[in-house]
Amino acid sequence: MTEFFGIDELIAAALREDIGFGDITTLSCVDEAAVSSGLFRAKEDGVVCGLFILPRVFAALDNAVAVTALTGEGSPVRAGEIIAEIEGPSRAVLTGERVALNFLQHLSGIATKTAAAVRAVRGTNAKIIDTRKTTPGLRALEKYAVRAGGGHNHRFGLGDGVLIKDNHIKAAGGIANAVARARAAAPHTLKIEVETETLEQVSEALSSGADIIMLDNMTTETMAEAVRLIAGRALTEASGNMGDRDLREVAETGVEFISVGGLTHSVRALDISLKF
Numbered sequence: 001m002t003e004f005f006g007i008d009e010l011i012a013a014a015l016r017e018d019i020g021f022g023d024i025t026t027l028s029c030v031d032e033a034a035v036s037s038g039l040f041r042a043k044e045d046g047v048v049c050g051l052f053i054l055p056r057v058f059a060a061l062d063n064a065v066a067v068t069a070l071t072g073e074g075s076p077v078r079a080g081e082i083i084a085e086i087e088g089p090s091r092a093v094l095t096g097e098r099v100a101l102n103f104l105q106h107l108s109g110i111a112t113k114t115a116a117a118v119r120a121v122r123g124t125n126a127k128i129i130d131t132r133k134t135t136p137g138l139r140a141l142e143k144y145a146v147r148a149g150g151g152h153n154h155r156f157g158l159g160d161g162v163l164i165k166d167n168h169i170k171a172a173g174g175i176a177n178a179v180a181r182a183r184a185a186a187p188h189t190l191k192i193e194v195e196t197e198t199l200e201q202v203s204e205a206l207s208s209g210a211d212i213i214m215l216d217n218m219t220t221e222t223m224a225e226a227v228r229l230i231a232g233r234a235l236t237e238a239s240g241n242m243g244d245r246d247l248r249e250v251a252e253t254g255v256e257f258i259s260v261g262g263l264t265h266s267v268r269a270l271d272i273s274l275k276f
Contacts, residue, residue, distance in 0.1 A: 004140050004141065004144070005140070007053070007056065007141075008056065008060070010137065010138075010141075011053070011056055011057055011060055011099070011103075012060060014057075014099045014102070014103075015057070015060060015061070015096070015099055018098055018099050019095060023091075023094070023095040025094075026090075026091050026094045026095055027091070030090050030091050030094065031090075032091065034089070034090035034091070035087070035088065035089060035090060036087070036088070036089075036090040036093055036094075036276050037085070037086065037087040037276065038085070038086045038087075038093065038274050038275055038276040039082050039084070039085055039086075039274070039275055040054070040082065040083050040084040040085070040086065040104070040272060040273070040274050041080065041081065041082050041083065041272065041273050041274075041275065042077040042078065042079060042080065042081045042083055042270070042271070042272055043079060043080075043271040043272060043273055044079045044270065044271045045076070045077065045078050045079050046076070046077055046108055046109075046111070046112035046270040047074060047075070047076055047077070047108060047111040047112045047114075047115045047148065047149050047270075048071055048073070048074070048075055048076075048077050048083050048104075048108050048111070048270075048272075049073055049074060049104075049107040049108045049110065049111035049144070049145045049148040049149070050073075050103050050104040050106070050107035050108060050141070050145070051069040051071070051072075051073055051083065051084060051104065052069075052073065053100070053103045053104065053107075053141075054067045054069070054084060054086070054100050054103075054104065055067040057096045057099050057100040057103070058086070058088065058092055058093065058096045058100065060096070061092040061095055061096050062088060062089050062091075062092035064088045064089050064092070065086065065087070065088030065089065065092050065093060065096075066086070066087050066088055067084055067085070067086050068084060068085045068086075069083070069084045070082055070083055070084055070085065071083050071084075073148050074111060074147075074148035074149065074150075076115075083272070086274070093276075097274050100274070101272060101273075101274060103141070104272055105269035105270050105271070105272050106138075106145075106267070106269050107141060107142070107144070107145040107148075108145075108269070108270035108272065109267045109268050109269040109270045110142055110145035110146060110149065110263055110264055110267050111145045111146070111148040111149035112149065112270050113149070113262070113263055113267050113268075114128060114130075114145070114146050114148075114149025114150060114151040114263050115149040115150050117149075117151065117247055117258075117260055117263065118149065118150040118151055120247040120248050120251075121247050121248060121250075121251040121258065124248075124251035124252060125251075125254070125256060126238075126247075126250070126251035126255055126256060126257065126258050127151075127152045127256065127257050127258070128150075128151040128152065128247075128258055128260060128263075129146075129151060129152045129153065129154045129237075129257050129258065129259045129260070130142070130143055130146045130151060130152075130153055130154055130259070130260065130261075130263050130264055131154055131239075131259050131260070131261040131263075131264070131265075132154070132155060132156075132157070133261035133264055133265035134264045134265065135264070135265075139156065139157075140156075142264045143156065143264075145264075146263055146264070149263075151263065152257075154257075154259055160190075161190050161191050161192075161193065162182045162186050162190055162191070162192040162193065163193045163195070163214075164178045164179065164182060164192070164193065164194045164195065164210075165195045166195055166197070166216075169194075169195075174204075175194055175196075175201060175204045175205050175208055176204060176207075176208045178194070179192060179194060179205070179208035179209060179210055180208065183209065191211040191212055192209075192210055192211050192212070193210065193211065193212035193213070193214055193237070194208070194210040194212070194213055194214065195214040195216050195239070196213055196214060196215060196216065196226075197216050197217060197218070199222065199225060199226060199229060202215070202226045202229055202230065203229065205234075206229070206230055206233060206234060210234055211234055211235065212234060212235040212236070212237060212257075213226070213230060213234045213235070213236055213237070214236075214237045214238075214239050214259075215236060215237065215238050215239065215255065216239045216240045217239075217240035217241065218238075218240070220246075220249050220250060220252075220253055223238055223250065223253040223255060224253040224254065227253055227254040227255060228254075235256050235257065236254070236255040236256050236257070237255065237256070237257040237258070237259055238250050238253070238255045238257070238258045238259070239258075239259045242258055242259065242260045242261075242262070243260050243261065243262030243263075243266070244262075247260075
């Protein structure tokens with residue numbers, strides 16, 4: 001079973017938010033003894049993610065609800081395909097339906113978008129990675145969905161690595177000073193990445209001993225020149241509105257990583273329904 005720290009608290013909060021003072025519609029229309037069965041069905045092609053959450057949502061309402069997944073996490077699905085079955089007390093199923101679908105559709109949307117990005121760079125050395133531009137409170141789930149779609153994770157949080165960005169550089173008085181101070185303070189196990197916007201900054205980051213150099217909002221021509229300049233002495237990451245770029249073209253510059261904030265911060269949910 002897939003486990004995430006705090007997942008049950010997150011589900012409980014989502015249910016409290018949705019149910020409020022009670023599911024008036026269900027309580028007034030549906031008999032307490034009623035039992036129903038239903039099907040979760042994909043209404044469009046995509047990659048499914050979040051199936052493991054479904055039984056936990058309904059168990060929080062009634063342990064008598066049974067959910068059976070008919071496909072695996074990260075599996076491609078076609079429009080019309082049944083991806084899970086559910087059976088149990090009707091009231092619990094109806095009350096938990098929207099919260100369950102919100103998780104499932106959102107995570108499947110991330111996995112689907114990630115899979116498309118991964119396909120776009122297939123055959124190159126580039127890996128698609130996410131960012132910290134995530135929904136507050138949902139980062140672990142959203143980064144899990146990126147992996148389900150075939151992508152890779154960047155830092156989970158601020159303590160996972162040193163990423164010196166433009167404002168850090170200004171506050172520290174330059175790239176060289178920022179890198180030197182980070183090298184002196186950070187544990188030896190953490191890599192140091194520096195964001196650059198020009199070839200001059202790339203040269204400074206390289207001479208300062210950066211482990212990873214981010215090529216931010218550069219043209220593909222400038223990126224390719226930066227990769228040649230770095231010549232394997234540091235890893236390279238393309239960044240900056242990559243969701244709007246031709247990812248294949250970016251990958252062919254030779255960068256090792258392409259970070260795409262749009263995988264999580266502006267993804268469209270995959271259309272999935274639950275029908276009795």
